[in-house]
Amino acid sequence: MDVLTEKIKLNAMGKYCKGEEYTKSYKVFLEKSQQHSRLGKNLRCYLPVAMEGVHITTDACRVLSIGSGDGEVDLKVLKVLKEVTKKRIFCRVIEPNEYSLNKYKTSIESLSPNDDMTFDINKPKTFQKYMTESLADQDQFDVVHFLHSIYYMDFEEALTHCYEKELGESGLIVCVFAADDIMFEAKQKLFGICQPNQSISQVVKQQGWKYQEYKDEYMLDVTEVMNDQSETGNLLLDFLTQTTNFRRSADHQMTKAILDVIDDLSIQKDGKLFCKKVDYYTFIFK
DSSP: OHHHHHHHHHHHHHSBOOHHHHHHHHHHHHHHHOHHHHHHHHHHHHHHHHGGGOOOOSSEEEEEEESOTTSHHHHHHHHHHHHHHOSEEEEEEEOOOHHHHHHHHHHHTTOOGGGOEEEEEOSOOOHHHHHHHOOTTSOOEEEEEEESOGGGSOHHHHHHHIIIIIEEEEEEEEEEEEOSSHHHHHHHHHHOOOOHHHHHHHHHHHHTOEEEEEEEEEEEEOGGGGOTTOHHHHHHHHHHHTBTTHHHHSOHHHHHHHHHHHHHTEEEETTEEEEEEEEEEEEEEO
């Protein structure tokens, strides 16, 4: 199994989903999990309570969005923040994927002046790059959020930087991430990737930060993953493995190992196959 694991690691590293390829596979994942709709509903429920402890002293609620994606979820969050704070919104967007960033720019073109939102969107940039450019004397933010984006960076480094450098007094970090589910069970078994909830909880507790955490469990339909002729199933498999054209690029042994993990972690219901998904909503208060 060690040799197989190393092969899979090399395969994943060489053909990692990106750009439009990633967007297509991610869209299928969202359709099969309804993650975005759940995220929007949950944040509409949790954010107003969390924001009670945030005291904004300027005429705008300043937001730092890290791993902003195409803007679909961002705009929902910003509208909730505007409703809660009764202030105009300023949002700085940090997104490394050029395809997603362009879609974000397009999505905000439909906003009206009444939405009262302004955006700082530059060229595609990783958060690691942003941290090296961040100035100590720059204006700080009332809210910093990672919405399913913290997987792609060092948890401790990212959270500590945001808490100490980006967040204003009485500010809030919102971190939404998946753990204890099919994607991370598979990656842990085959790639040796740690569960993010363990690492994030460790960072928060070690730092002595005040926080609240909520857990949302739901199901992901993986039925079509088992059908090698299904375009939808293959795109979903690409997303679960984070590898472009996984079924075609991986050898038979690699593919079988991944499918066995998915099958082992699945349950059958009404003739379909489902895997558990778990999202954590962690609110860190300064």
